[in-house]
Amino acid sequence: MGQNPHSRAVDEHETASLPPVDHFDFSRSGVPLVSGAAVAATTVTSRATKAASGPSRGAAVAVQLKINGVVRNLSIDPRQSILDVLRETLDLTGTKKGCNQGACGACTVLIDGKRVNSCLTLAVMHEGADITTIEGLAQGDELHPLQAAFIEHEGFQCGYCTSGQIMSGVGCIAEGHAHSPEEIQSWMSGNICRCGAYPGIVAAIGDAAGRI
């Protein structure tokens, strides 16, 4: 890509013809059910039946989002969360789906500079929003200072929560809530790490806060 990504506008209207976003589903407990094609196929059928009961209900909405500096013109199913748009429509899979109910923080992104759970907000509610994901932090090959600090302090084990931790950490530092380990612990409590890499996470954020 030789062109400046900031001047690029990508038209995604063709995504309206893709399968419904709910082709992967979540059980009541929020556990992914995408273990087999049969499950997925059943889910598609049940959703299609429900949709058919209200022919005009749920019509797609045109939404413009600026994601990591790139303007995207999208046709959005009103049910799509920002998380689903990032992962399923735009293939920006760095943002992770953990609990899908706002409890774990793995899906954290910055919307207009503020850290939010992207699973709990509908894309249609964010016309014109400026969204930064983990893919938008580095400057070319140069990692964001917090990304570098996570490597330096081993702020992860399996890595699944890491992009959410880093995006939340960027927000935490920007808000001015990274002055002490205790303050960082409290203000990072919306991000769960089941590997228990918290000491490294807290150290990385404290370290990066002094460098940003």
Next chain:
Amino acid sequence: MIPFDFQKATTANEAIAAAQAGGRFIAGGTTLIDLMREEVEKPERLVDINSLPLAYIRPEGDDLVIGALARMSEVAAHADVVRLQPLLSETLLEGASPQLRNVASIGGNLLQRARCPYFRMLDAPCNKRAPGSGCAAIDGVNAGHAVLGTSDACVAAHPSDLAVSLVALGATLQVSGPDGDRTLSVEDLYRLPGETPHLEHTLAHGELIIEIRVPSGRYARRARYLKVRDRSSYEFAVVSAAAALDIDGGIIRSARIACGGVGTKPWRMRASEQALVGRRPDRVAFEQAAQAALDGVRPLSHNRHKVELLPRTIARALEMAGEVA
């Protein structure tokens, strides 16, 4: 998630008309979207009210006025809130996570739905979700449930921290609806479950919260929020207490106390407040007053610990309030 139509309202009148026609308001959406995904909530139309000019926070005379669309994080950090009603700032920061506070609106916080696990469990009976189906919590896992204001139909505790402190401070709501504007106290926003736990608030169909008004009071400065919970942040209260004291010449002139985690709605402790008037602000007075909060308490099989924890939490919150210089 069941398909729905989406509409963006730009004025309060437009939003109210859309709600009257069957639409459901959405602000931050942190409760509603979650429950829609579980198919506990099944609105046919969402009315996005985020474009309404209701995100203000300002002093008006001695009152603090907070627009319904101000976000929890904005209110908690606002200089006028910290100066005039520090209790609200402290309370907000004890609730949810930083990410949720950045999105959740003040109006939506007050109207968040019950956190009873059976409410979210479609295969369990729940009178709040499916009226007449029964209550799985009464004989189920009910450690987190209420001990005050319960009925045989529902024992779910009200989840909002903010509402507890607003009730303690005697805050009022300005609401707008198809029949015009009206004012009601935050305390009167909530219903007891009785036989109709699916009806949680007293707003009429189509009514929209416009703003919250928090009156000034001599107790506003010495006011603290204590939240006892299973972990030190990002968790709902087992028991919480908002306590505010007006102390003059070493004597308590008046007190305000409300509790969370224990009631089916935010619970004002008037008997405890009365017991403090004219007393010196010491541990003995606080413990005696706190006992008065147990009037009518009705523990369930797994939450008897709240009966012990409630007066202790109140007494400690009063001590914290008394320690404010």
